[in-house]
Amino acid sequence: MIELLERVADEDPDRPAVVTHAVSRSYRDVVDDAWRVAAALTRAGVTRLAVVDHEAPVIVPLLAGASVAGVEVTQYPPAEPDEIGRLLASFDHDVLVTDRDDLAGLGARIVRTSEMLDGDVPCRRPPVADVRPHLVLTTGTTGAPRGVRHDWTRLAGGASHVSTGEGQRWLLAYGLHQFAGLQVLLHVFAAGATLVAPAPRRPAEGLEAMRRLGVTHASATPTYWRFVVAELRADGGPVPPLQQVTLGGEAIPGPLLGVLRETFAGAAVSQVYAASEFGSTGSVRDGRPGLSVDVLDRGEQAPVDLRVVDGELWVRSRTGMLGYHGEPPVDADGWRPTGDLVEVVGDRVLFRGRSSDVINVGGVKVHPLPVEERVAAVPGVDLARVHGRPNAMTGAIVALEVVPTPGADLDALKLALRAACADLPSAARPRSIRFVETLDTLGGKIVRRQTQ
Amino acid sequence: MSTAPEDVQRTVVDFLTLTAKLPEGFSADTPLYAGGAGLDSLETAELSATLEDVHGSDPYSTGEMPQTLGEIQAFYAASGA
Numbered sequence: 001m002i003e004l005l006e007r008v009a010d011e012d013p014d015r016p017a018v019v020t021h022a023v024s025r026s027y028r029d030v031v032d033d034a035w036r037v038a039a040a041l042t043r044a045g046v047t048r049l050a051v052v053d054h055e056a057p058v059i060v061p062l063l064a065g066a067s068v069a070g071v072e073v074t075q076y077p078p079a080e081p082d083e084i085g086r087l088l089a090s091f092d093h094d095v096l097v098t099d100r101d102d103l104a105g106l107g108a109r110i111v112r113t114s115e116m117l118d119g120d121v122p123c124r125r126p127p128v129a130d131v132r133p134h135l136v137l138t139t140g141t142t143g144a145p146r147g148v149r150h151d152w153t154r155l156a157g158g159a160s161h162v163s164t165g166e167g168q169r170w171l172l173a174y175g176l177h178q179f180a181g182l183q184v185l186l187h188v189f190a191a192g193a194t195l196v197a198p199a200p201r202r203p204a205e206g207l208e209a210m211r212r213l214g215v216t217h218a219s220a221t222p223t224y225w226r227f228v229v230a231e232l233r234a235d236g237g238p239v240p241p242l243q244q245v246t247l248g249g250e251a252i253p254g255p256l257l258g259v260l261r262e263t264f265a266g267a268a269v270s271q272v273y274a275a276s277e278f279g280s281t282g283s284v285r286d287g288r289p290g291l292s293v294d295v296l297d298r299g300e301q302a303p304v305d306l307r308v309v310d311g312e313l314w315v316r317s318r319t320g321m322l323g324y325h326g327e328p329p330v331d332a333d334g335w336r337p338t339g340d341l342v343e344v345v346g347d348r349v350l351f352r353g354r355s356s357d358v359i360n361v362g363g364v365k366v367h368p369l370p371v372e373e374r375v376a377a378v379p380g381v382d383l384a385r386v387h388g389r390p391n392a393m394t395g396a397i398v399a400l401e402v403v404p405t406p407g408a409d410l411d412a413l414k415l416a417l418r419a420a421c422a423d424l425p426s427a428a429r430p431r432s433i434r435f436v437e438t439l440d441t442l443g444g445k446i447v448r449r450q451t452q
Numbered sequence: 453m454s455t456a457p458e459d460v461q462r463t464v465v466d467f468l469t470l471t472a473k474l475p476e477g478f479s480a481d482t483p484l485y486a487g488g489a490g491l492d493s494l495e496t497a498e499l500s501a502t503l504e505d506v507h508g509s510d511p512y513s514t515g516e517m518p519q520t521l522g523e524i525q526a527f528y529a530a531s532g533a
Binding site: 361362389391392393394397399418426427429431432434 | 470492493494496497498500501502505512513514515
């Protein structure tokens with residue numbers, strides 16, 4: 001990553017690299033901070049560390065500096081001390097970079113950011129490491145998070161095709177502890193663009209950042225975009241003049257693409273299919289749901305190849321992870337299931353949901369996503385979540401949670417929801433409908449695990 | 453909502469009306485399944501979820517299989533809920 005930053009810093013040192021409501025850090029500032037970090041870590045002899053709760057102006061130079069020094073960084077999600085303690089134990093971290101006082105006493109050596117970022121830029125830069133490891137935790141939407149081992153050189157190689165984007169201002173809607181956040185980061189710096197990083201990263205703050213900080217491009221999960229559209233409807237304020245709207249991270253309902261095209265009329269809408277484990281398979285810009293069947297069976301030479309096995313998408317990736325933490329390296333030429341259930345319809349590969357989201361209703365497997373798509377199109381529905389609800393009669397039933405549009409007649413809406421699903425197979429019809437104020441999300445994704 | 457017999461009756465009648473399964477002359481002794489309201493297994497599952505949502509518990513989740521509204525009312529009376 002340092003090479004991407006230095007390329008722009010040498011060309012245009014004052015160009016903003018990272019912007020928040022509070023600060024603006026230029027490419028030169030970030031490069032200088034990165035070398036301070038590299039020198040500090042080298043001096044301290046640190047080889048692995050965890051980091052908690054830092055905002056982008058700090059975490060970006062930390063990641064860049066650590067990669068130069070060959071130090072494996074893992075950014076933890078924001079969490080309470082008990083959870084941080086569990087993560088430290090799970091991932092064998094004994095160095096924790098944080099400015100939080102409540103994380104002392106967890107058994108890890110605490111390093112304050114001031115210990116790395118203060119002082120002069122080193123005159124003698126430490127040698128650049130050949131191996132640049134990085135560990136990304138999965139969001140844990142289907143269980144405990146796993147550590148996914150990456151290499152910065154390999155990750156940055158995936159951004160080598162990015163064309164110049166001076167003047168573009170990309171919203172950071174993901175956390176930098178997420179793989180999708182790192183992808184945005186690398187794309188921005190490869191393009192020589194500016195990262196706009198509001199804190200916190202919730203959709204309301206994202207929308208405010210789009211309006212106040214001149215965001216031109218934004219990449220987020222479908223769930224995040226649904227919330228943004230709901231916020232726009234609720235506050236009635238101006239629609240940000242985005243040039244690019246990108247979706248990824250979870251299955252993308254077809255109707256949402258139409259809503260986004262209508263809402264952000266001047267923006268190109270694209271989809272990215274990527275995951276922590278296998279990296280990115282590229283973007284789809286034709287505005288249609290799903291992927292083109294051209295992504296399947298591209299041949300041995302393709303760095304990333306996909307195929308459908310028993311209704312599930314499998315991947316072979318030479319640009320993805322090296323392996324999971326604590327496990328042997330994966331075979332880059334081996335095929336692995338993605339957990340994404342798909343159906344080939346005509347010339348498209350359409351996503352039906354995650355294998356872990358399938359609801360078993362009396363022995364009938366129900367995919368929540370098609371039901372959710374149908375419900376989301378009902379007027380009066382701002383957001384919807386379909387999930388399994390345990391039931392003594394059938395094992396589980398399809399349950400629906402809906403965030404209604406403010407002022408909606410809930411009795412009439414309930415009838416409309418039933419009518420919208422009336423022609424679905426009996427097992428797929430929602431048998432439990434609840435109106436809620438908001439939906440639980442994790443890492444910007446709707447949690448569809450079976451719940452009580 | 454309380455588990456008084458009249459409240460439980462309202463929940464069941466509302467549910468049968470919503471699902472277009474309310475037979476003429478429905479009473480506490482009308483069978484809920486074949487020969488009466490005609491609920492199938494998924495509709496019964498939905499009734500159980502509805503009872504749980506409205507009254508906090510339901511007889512089906514405790515392993516019972518009430519045949520009539522009267523037996524559902526008896527479940528709540530016996531549980532003292």
